[in-house]
Amino acid sequence: MTEPLVSLRNVSAGYEGRTIVSSVSLDVHSDDFIAFIGPNGGGKTTIVRLLLGQLRPMSGEVRFAPSLRIGYLPQVNDVDLRFPISVTDVVLSGQLDGSRLFPSRAERARALELLRFAQLEQYKDKPLGSLSGGQRQRVFLCRAIMGNPQLLILDEPVTYMDKVAETNLYKLLPELSKQMAIVLVSHDIGTISSVVKTIACVNGTLHYHATNKISEEMLSVYECPIEILSHGVIPHRVLKTHNF
Ligand SMILES: Nc1ncnc2c1ncn2[C@@H]1O[C@H](COP(=O)(O)OP(=O)(O)OP(=O)(O)O)[C@@H](O)[C@H]1O
Numbered sequence: 133m134t135e136p137l138v139s140l141r142n143v144s145a146g147y148e149g150r151t152i153v154s155s156v157s158l159d160v161h162s163d164d165f166i167a168f169i170g171p172n173g174g175g176k177t178t179i180v181r182l183l184l185g186q187l188r189p190m191s192g193e194v195r196f197a198p199s200l201r202i203g204y205l206p207q208v209n210d211v212d213l214r215f216p217i218s219v220t221d222v223v224l225s226g227q228l229d230g231s232r233l234f235p236s237r238a239e240r241a242r243a244l245e246l247l248r249f250a251q252l253e254q255y256k257d258k259p260l261g262s263l264s265g266g267q268r269q270r271v272f273l274c275r276a277i278m279g280n281p282q283l284l285i286l287d288e289p290v291t292y293m294d295k296v297a298e299t300n301l302y303k304l305l306p307e308l309s310k311q312m313a314i315v316l317v318s319h320d321i322g323t324i325s326s327v328v329k330t331i332a333c334v335n336g337t338l339h340y341h342a343t344n345k346i347s348e349e350m351l352s353v354y355e356c357p358i359e360i361l362s363h364g365v366i367p368h369r370v371l372k373t374h375n376f
C-alpha cells in the first residue's frame with residue numbers, strides 16, 4: 133500500500149491545556165472517502181485542524197506526505213464580508229500560494245469553469261459580501277477544489293445549502309473522490325453513508341469503521357443503541373427520518 137497522505141498516531145489534542153480528543157489514530161490514503169460523524173463538541177473540527185496542520189498535537193505524531201496539497205472548506209466562513217473581493221478572486225485564492233500576485237490565464241479559466249459548475253457564473257464579478265450564505269458556501273467549495281488538492285476536507289459543507297445545491301454536491305463528491313481523498317464532516321448520516329466509503333465516529337476519540345454502512349453490528353460492537361450512538365461521554369443521536 134502507498135504511503136498515507138496524512139497519518140495520525142495516538143494523537144491527543146485540545147486547547148489551552150484542555151484535552152478534547154485523545155488516542156486518535158487515522159491514516160488518510162489517496163483513495164479514501166471518509167465521513168466524520170459525531171455529536172456537537174465531540175472533536176470533529178479539532179481533528180480536521182490536526183489533518184490541516186493548523187493545530188499541533190499535545191502528544192502523539194502527525195505525519196504528512198511531502199508537499200501535500202489540501203483543499204479545505206471551513207465549517208464557518210467567518211470572513212469579513214465588507215472586504216472588497218470578487219467571487220472569482222475568492223476562487224482563485226485557492227490556487228495562489230503567496231509567491232505570485234496574479235493568476236495565469238489557465239487558472240482564470242479553471243476558476244470560471246468551477247463557478248459555472250456551481251451555477252454561480254452570473255455572480256463572478258460580484259463582491260463576495262453580496263451573496264447569500266449558501267452561495268458563499270459554494271464559492272468556498274470552488275476555492276477548496278481550485279488548487280487540485282490531493283486531499284479535500286469539507287467541514288459540514290451543506291449547512292447553508294438548499295436542497296438543489298446539496299443534491300449537486302452529493303453528486304459531485306463521488307466524481308471528485310476518483311481524483312482526490314475526501315474527508316467529509318457531516319451530521320447527515322443517512323445521506324453520507326450512500327456516498328462515502330468509510331465512517332469515523334468522533335466523540336472524544338476516533339473510532340474508524342472500514343465500511344459505509346451504519347450497521348447493527350457496528351453499533352453493538354461499540355455498544356451504541358440505534359437511537360443514541362455513544363463512543364464516549366457525549367452521546368450522539370441518529371435521528372429517524374421524517375416523512376413530511
Ligand atoms: N479554538 C478553541 N479554543 C478553545 N476551545 C475550543 C476551540 N475550538 C474548539 N474548542 C472546544 O473543543 C471542543 C470540540 O470542538 P470541535 O469544534 O472540534 O467540535 P465538533 O465535533 O466539530 O462540533 P460541531 O458538530 O458543533 O461542529 C468543544 O468543546 C469546543 O468548545
Ligand SMILES: [Mg+2]
Nearest residue numbers: 176177207287
Ligand atoms: Mg465542527
